[in-house]
Amino acid sequence: MYKHLTEYGAIGDGNTVALVGCDGSIDWCPLPHVESPSVFAAILDADRGGHFAVRPTQSFKSVQRYRDRTAVLETAFQTADGSATVTDFMPVAEATESTDRPPAVYRKLECDNGPLEFEVAFEPRFDYAREVPIIEPAADGVVAIGADERIILSSDLPLRPSTDGHRASATVTLKAGETRWLGLGYDEAIPLEPSHYQKMLEGVIAYWREWNHDCNKTDCPLDSPWHDLAVRSSLVLKLLIHRGTGAVCAAPTTSIPEDLGGVRNWDYRFNWIRDAAFTVQALSELGHLNEARSYFQLCLDHCRDHDPADVPPVYGLHGGDDLKEHVLDHLEGYRGSAPVRVGNAARQQRQLDVYGELILAIYESIRYGEAVTTDDWAVMCDLIDYICEGWDQPDVSIWEPRDDPQHYVYSKVMCWVALDRGIKLAEAAGDDVSAPLERWRTCREDVRKAILERGYSERANSFVQTFGGETLDAANLLIPVMGFLPPDDARVQGTIDATIEHLATENGLVRRYEGDDGLPGEASPFVVCSFWLVTALALTGRTDEATDRFESILEYASPLGLLAEAVDPGTGEQRGNFPQAYSHIGLINSVLYLADMDSSSGGSRAPLGRDEWTEDSGLSGEIIRQPNNTERADTQ
Incomplete structure (x- = not known):
């Protein structure tokens, strides 16, 4: 049936x-x-x-x-x-x-x-x-x-x-x-x-x-055996971009289960900030600048429209935030997997990582040629100042578990990212902006110190999920991608190896984390985490290993090249909402990194983790512009 x-x-x-x-x-x-x-x-x-x-x-x-x-x-x-x-x-x-x-x-x-x-x-x-x-x-x-x-x-x-x-x-x-x-x-x-x-x-x-992406194969960022598959992923991403607002729908379905017969059934027909920076990167690299620009403006709107303490992690595609979650009891669910949910209670959660993801998406957009107004900069400063005040508070982080907030390492890393990219933008803009740089630099160092002292376990030889904990979190594979530590750092290498040992399956899939998350059943490995491992391996020079794992993941794609949120490690069947934007964004960015590492330049792609804003990057330009008096009215 x-x-x-x-x-x-x-x-x-x-x-x-x-x-x-x-x-x-x-x-x-x-x-x-x-x-x-x-x-x-x-x-x-x-x-x-x-x-x-x-x-x-x-x-x-x-x-x-x-x-x-x-x-x-x-x-x-x-x-x-x-x-x-x-x-x-x-x-x-x-x-x-x-x-x-x-x-x-x-x-x-x-x-x-x-x-x-x-x-x-x-x-x-x-x-x-x-x-x-x-x-x-x-x-x-x-x-x-x-x-x-x-x-x-x-x-x-x-x-x-x-x-x-x-x-x-x-x-x-x-x-x-x-x-x-x-x-x-x-x-x-x-x-x-x-x-x-x-x-x-x-x-x-x-x-x-x-x-569609049209390229000269001799100068194509996707120049690899997986070119056409990445292009198909870009078409999937386009299907999920709302034409009126530029918001990216995480998936077009609700309640397709992560765990067949279980209760991990969520409504994903909304826009998650966590997708922001990788979305901008993927769209910009493939030449879809109008879509990247729309998403950039959406990120700015998120900054403007909420008090810094109240920025939610998820929005409706039309900008609304009334996502009250309720159950449709009359539907049996996909293959009997009830409940069927509409809305998403994550709207009410506190996720500190979203501040880093917002600032990073804006930073990346500026590096690809956009500019912010002086008014936008003031709002961004408010967000970064809020991080200075609240980074040491507990939250639920990227995976949105429905249990008590904790001090998640990934959230602290993204707080560091918000401060780091804010500092870099202010330094690059020079006299065009005003920013409390001394305060930001001090806070950035405090966050970094806390992560290195409390978020890394010598026993596990890895960054862990929470301060003082011992369980692993695949989100920490993004540490070198975000530029928190260089790819060749021993702690980064240890985190990759520990992830392979404790979170990866024999078939190249990667689970999100270890341990109980407050829900019955067990979540299947997440496709995007599997791509994060590919990217981390590529960045650290383990290109052959990255390639092998990447090709293993592709075996789970549908005949049309579509990917859901997760894969059942026992049956190989796709699980979760379908098709999933995050999975396809992960595929595109993995191809970008793999193609770059295989290029004649010897590999230079680390756009989310680049340490310096350089004139020779080809991405520098205007950072601050004066606002048009009618701009806000037009946006609304």
Whole structure:
């Protein structure tokens, strides 16, 4: 009844994302936005959730593929009598005549060899399947009507509502070369114009290929055997970037379990600050400067819009922070993994690491050519001053355990990063800015001293998860990436080796941490942690080992190159929300580091950990600019 995650492809339009199964069924689609309630949610409850399927009536085999360098998905079916292809896409505003149309899904059915009988099963369920809409005939199709919303399915297929009005279906036999279309519109009908649909498909293909990373292979930062896989990851990242705000959705799904049958089921359809610096790096290196710039502005907005003590770790994609978490008891969950959660209680948590991640993302953006206003600088100073006051307080850190706050080493490292990058920016800006540099430098040294004295265990020969503890945390693999210590430092090497010994599996996967986190069950190894180990190994010159581990991780990717949050170490199945932005960002950045270490220059990439702001880096430029009087109003 439930498909493996690797049997899904993702399509989207910058507002929402739908998951299309290899059986031709759309099993997940929230509308009109990715954080909206679902219209199809069979992935969370095969009976109640709702789906929209287009598939052969007889037994078939199928394979999915993306049109080259696009997010247009094809599902090719093969039966004993013939073959056909279903092409799924969502029109992107920039590729259409209008930028304000509601989201829509287009499905093109082409018979390659026939005749071949196909069926359509249309069973929408509104508001996470809490509402079963009434389906009625409409011009050129059917309409599903709920209390507050409706969707209209237009098609040249003979769609008919069921007698109870809760579903619609059609059966049609296609000859070789015959084509049929279905167009699903949210809140408004899509006129039945197949020739227009075809032009829209061509326009969407052209859009994705124009947006896509295009390079001269002799000077490409991804020049490696994994170039195309990293490019696919960038396309996944683009699907998860909200076109209106520039926010990056951590994943387009909710409650896909980390632990099958367990309770580690979370809603990831929001923007986490922890992704910020790596997102800026990945987008900028691949030449997607508009997206990197939008994310940079979003980081500045996070700084402006909250008191320094109240900066939350996670936001809604539209900037809101009302993410109250609740349980949908009526859904059984993916493969019986309840509860199904909506919202995320991490919004209320105190995570000191987010201050470092915010400042680091702004720092990296400036190094890639952006500039902050004097007003922005004043707000950044407030954040850094707050770190001076509160860095020695306990928090829950990057992994958001639901137990008591502690003194997490990674959070202290990121506090050091906030101070370090703030100092570097102030020094580079010179007389253009005012900053309490002496205070910041003193505090930076205090934080560093505390980390080295209380966050490193001689017994473990490694940095540990909490001050005075002995358990390990994979987040400490980022210590050399952040520039806290050089890659060749014995303590960095010890941390890498201890991570391999205690957190890594035989297959190259890496768990987040050791020990109890206050939840029942056991979390599967996190994909991004596995990539962090690759990056750390590459930085320390252990390139062959990094390459071997990287290629081992890639074996878990789906046939389409998609990655979830985690991997079950026993079965090799992907776990957690899917596809996961952090996993794909980790893949891109690992390729960047590996490609650089293999370059003729002998390896120089450490953009998040570079110690000095240098003129010859090619990344220096204006740091401070005067604000435009209308800028804030335009931003709002």
